[in-house]
Amino acid sequence: MTAPAPPPAVRSRRWKDRIGSPVNVVGAAAVALVLGAGVIAVAGGNPITAYADIVTGTFGSRSTITLMLGEVTPLLLIGLGLAIAFQGRVWNIGAEGQYLVGAVVGGAFAILSPVQASVVLIPAALLVGTAAGAAWGWIVGKFQAVWGVNEVISSLLLNYVAIFGVAYLVRQPLRDPDYYLPQSKLIPSAARLPDLPFLDVHAGLLIGLIFVPVVIYAMGRTPFGFKVRVLGMNRDAARAAGIDTNRLIVKVMMISGGFAGLAGIAQVLGVESRLNNNLDAGYGFTAIITALLGRMRPLGIVLSSVFIATITVGGDIVQRSQQVPRAAVFVLQALFVIVLLVADKLARR
């Protein structure tokens, strides 16, 4: 946005430079749990047993923990990228599209690649998917930088373009002619991401965890991170301080899109067997919630992605045991963020 009247820097710095007090978090969590109980009750479940089912169901067996960690992977990866963008107040809400583009372009590369040796194929496919997601983010950044196009609108609308683009690609050029449903050929086994030792979770989780300290370092200790934070405090002040904000916004959008693209291709190589329309699973939007709950900080996002993954897996369990529709989970997630926003605000009064 190019509004010439920036908010006073004092307010913005508080908004950025705080780690919420533990009391605040606990209080917010309590309110959120009560509101959530209301939602579950309205949806026809028993809140107490539902909460118990979510926790015991998710952590009660190896297979559900595996499921949960599988959900963590895309949320963590996308969330890290969004944390960088949001800290600079670059509102990328196109992660869903960037994820899809990364998944399909990287997946197509893995299927069509003439070289089928894992050592080459896996890293190359991961790079291609990341680059594709970054390219999708680049469009948004470039529109913002060159013409001042509001990034919220362009990134959101590009999600739809990506969804229909993927639908076309799996229906026509990438389609496996042997099947009735529009889906690609199998992802070659040489391209499968290996599982982590002792876990049935693919290596994407490890990649995400490796990026946690990288992002912490980049945001806290490098000129890039400093510039992004200044950008987030006050765009005009950043420009006045000699930062090439346009270039920085493009860069931030590419990094953020790259993380989403990486999450997409990791999901394809680690979990999916084919490319199809089910790739559009909403991780890009859930990751926005994850990044906000994690307060746009890498370690916070590790915690919030585990939390969101837990209520996602737990929500499926409760759906079966108490007929509470899965959509209740989305309501809970959004409520938690709203409560946290208000709690943060009240704590500073």
Added chain:
Amino acid sequence: MDWAAVLGAGALIPLLNAGIRLAMPTGLAAVGEALCQRAGVLNLSLEGILLSGALGSFLGAYYSGQAWIGVIAGVGLGVAVAALMALLSVTFKTEQVINGIVIVLLAGGATSLAYEKLFGVTTTPPRFDTLPSLKIPLLGSIPGVGAVLFDQNALVYISILAVGAVWWVLYRTRFGLSVRAVGERPDAADAAGVNVDRIRWCALLVSGVMGGLGGAVLIVAQLGLFRDNITAGRGWVAIALVIFGRWSPLRVMGGALLFGITDALQLRIQAAGGGVETGVPFELFQALPYIVTIAVVVAATAWARDDAQPKSLGFPYEKEAGTRED
């Protein structure tokens, strides 16, 4: 493809007629959003307002069998969502962009939850008959114009009146003057005795009425059923139209009409082209509204000669911190 059926003179009147009808949900939402942004609030919850309005109107009309009860219920839910946005953005003054996005996600979850709880997961969703056309006597008999403008369903007439009302309120009333003042210079408006937060609350509620009505028009007058995410991004397109229309309600509505006609045209080309087996992939047609919207926003932003965007758009007004030097 039979191009005469698509673009011939005989096809023009039904095309324009359908275009106006299809423009209404997005147009109403966009006009309400324009007023809201003129007051300085970037209401990104619009997609959530539309979606809630759609569900509300579906439930109201389905259970009562009365279209007008549906409209009231739709507007009511739209206003409720807008009130949540106002509570967060105006009362608590949390980041408007985040509020909007989170409310859209909340509305998406809540509408799916309510619908699934009430109707279960079915392959044959419950439906009702959409509003019939209501030809206005005399006016409807004017050749050409009559068939385009005055042979519409009742909600189209109401929508046109609502758009006119927003224009009138914004430019011809004291409230409208306050809205514009608050959007440009909240500190000056405050000094002049205008209650900035109250004006912004009201502007958001107007946006809720218009968005809720938009959702109701979509369901009651056009589709007659509800589905998850049935508004399919119309709220985001509406926000884009506000930028395209340079924050002027009538220009915003003009943009919505162009879109409606484009939409009617692409539907017709798809139908005349024979669907799946044509050379042009149908996904391109599906993606076209969004691509066109992006292109239009880029063009509108790039070629804008004046900076029409309200100066305080997106920034909450806080008295104690309101010592900006500008």
